[in-house]
Amino acid sequence: DAGVTQSPTHLIKTRGQQVTLRCSPKSGHDTVSWYQQALGQGPQFIFQYYEEEERQRGNFPDRFSGHQFPNYSSELNVNALLLGDSALYLCASSFPTGFYGYTFGSGTRLTVV
Amino acid sequence: SQQGEEDPQALSIQEGENATMNCSYKTSINNLQWYRQNSGRGLVHLILIRSNEREKHSGRLRVTLDTSKKSSSLLITASRAADTASYFCATDEDGGSQGNLIFGKGTKLSVKP
Numbered sequence: 001d002a003g004v005t006q007s008p009t010h011l012i013k014t015r016g017q018q019v020t021l022r023c024s025p026k027s028g029h030d031t032v033s034w035y036q037q038a039l040g041q042g043p044q045f046i047f048q049y050y051e052e053e054e055r056q057r058g059n060f061p062d063r064f065s066g067h068q069f070p071n072y073s074s075e076l077n078v079n080a081l082l083l084g085d086s087a088l089y090l091c092a093s094s095f096p097t098g099f100y101g102y103t104f105g106s107g108t109r110l111t112v113v
Numbered sequence: 114s115q116q117g118e119e120d121p122q123a124l125s126i127q128e129g130e131n132a133t134m135n136c137s138y139k140t141s142i143n144n145l146q147w148y149r150q151n152s153g154r155g156l157v158h159l160i161l162i163r164s165n166e167r168e169k170h171s172g173r174l175r176v177t178l179d180t181s182k183k184s185s186s187l188l189i190t191a192s193r194a195a196d197t198a199s200y201f202c203a204t205d206e207d208g209g210s211q212g213n214l215i216f217g218k219g220t221k222l223s224v225k226p
């Protein structure tokens with residue numbers, strides 16, 4: 001039973017560039033949430049996708065956008081990268097209500113130089 | 114913003130001892146979840162306790178929830194070196210955004226063999 005798969009695992013980008021991170025949810029899950037975790041901090045909610053639409057959004061600028069595909073996989077896009085965007089980006093999948101909790105992927109470590 | 118606050122920030126114990134971590138939060142919740150994170154990798158879901166539950170067990174883990182004090186504790190009994198990790202509590206707010214888990218900064222547990 002495959003869990004949540006994220007790619008790539010590591011990424012180095014230059015300030016001002018754009019990046020796309022990918023996530024495949026756990027089998028049976030149809031809801032995908034994205035989190036940003038800065039070093040030494042807890043994860044912070046970016047947004048959640050359900051039925052190919054952004055359902056909820058945290059306190060992140062419009063430079064952060066996403067997409068969900070018909071197979072429930074998802075992408076996180078970040079434009080005009082800043083040094084402060086360097087973080088571990090985590091994807092979590094669940095059933096729509098999150099009633100049974102969330103399954104997280106191993107994350108993508110993004111470094112902006 | 115972060116709701117949960119774990120205490121202590123760091124904990125160092127010997128193998129075989131028990132480890133207790135505490136979490137406080139600010140608002141009414143649907144449930145509270147505990148996660149483990151090894152060396153900045155993905156989060157592993159440990160246990161979910163609902164707002165109408167007071168105690169829950171899973172293997173060597175025991176979680177309590179006191180909604181009147183807005184606090185929770187995670188007890189790991191008979192700790193092992195493999196338990197060395199950061200532990201986060203996350204709350205699912207009552208009336209909050211679905212999928213918007215709010216994490217604390219975590220407790221860094223070190224178990225020495």
